[in-house]
Amino acid sequence: AQSVTQPDIHITVSEGASLELRCNYSYGATPYLFWYVQSPGQGLQLLLKYFSGDTLVQGIKGFEAEFKRSQSSFNLRKPSVHWSDAAEYFCAVGPPGGYQKVTFGIGTKLQVIP
């Protein structure tokens, strides 16, 4: 069965500082991997995805993530955080083929302080 672990429930960073959100997955083969962001009262928005190819993927809003097969990880990074990045971030894993049948992690809530 596929599963996702986001070990950090809550992270606080200063505006302008770098950010790394951790995600570890469990899946029998090479999965499809996703990061979504959810602002308060909003639905989820896709930040980026990994299907195959280059293991460093670029997303929207200046985010990137790196797929590391040996570590079963797909960590999300941003070099300089903005106050508007405060939100909840969900990592998700799914079988190859598309966006369906994904399993979401429990989320990491990001707080940005001035």
Place this chain on the structure above:
Amino acid sequence: EAGVAQSPRYKIIEKRQSVAFWCNPISGHATLYWYQQILGQGPKLLIQFQNNGVVDDSQLPKDRFSAERLKGVDSTLKIQPAKLEDSAVYLCASSLDRGQGSPLHFGNGTRLTVT
């Protein structure tokens, strides 16, 4: 393009009452999903439609939850009777189809509180 529309935004009911949520997907999107997001957890897929047919309802508690998408466009999700543990945000999402190139577009959700 207009996004996925959901209503109501909030609903408070007592346990054992019934409730219904409505979703209007993005025009032309064949695939529609309902997710349940309990506080402190990630979204969990309840049911997936392809046009007006059910593709996956393996995690839908069928003794109390039902969903329909009669004309292959908008959809309703019903809970009858509600339990305290049904308190959650119910998210609707749609995609153009089930293929690799069809990302999900989420609505803003309906927050249900069961007292």
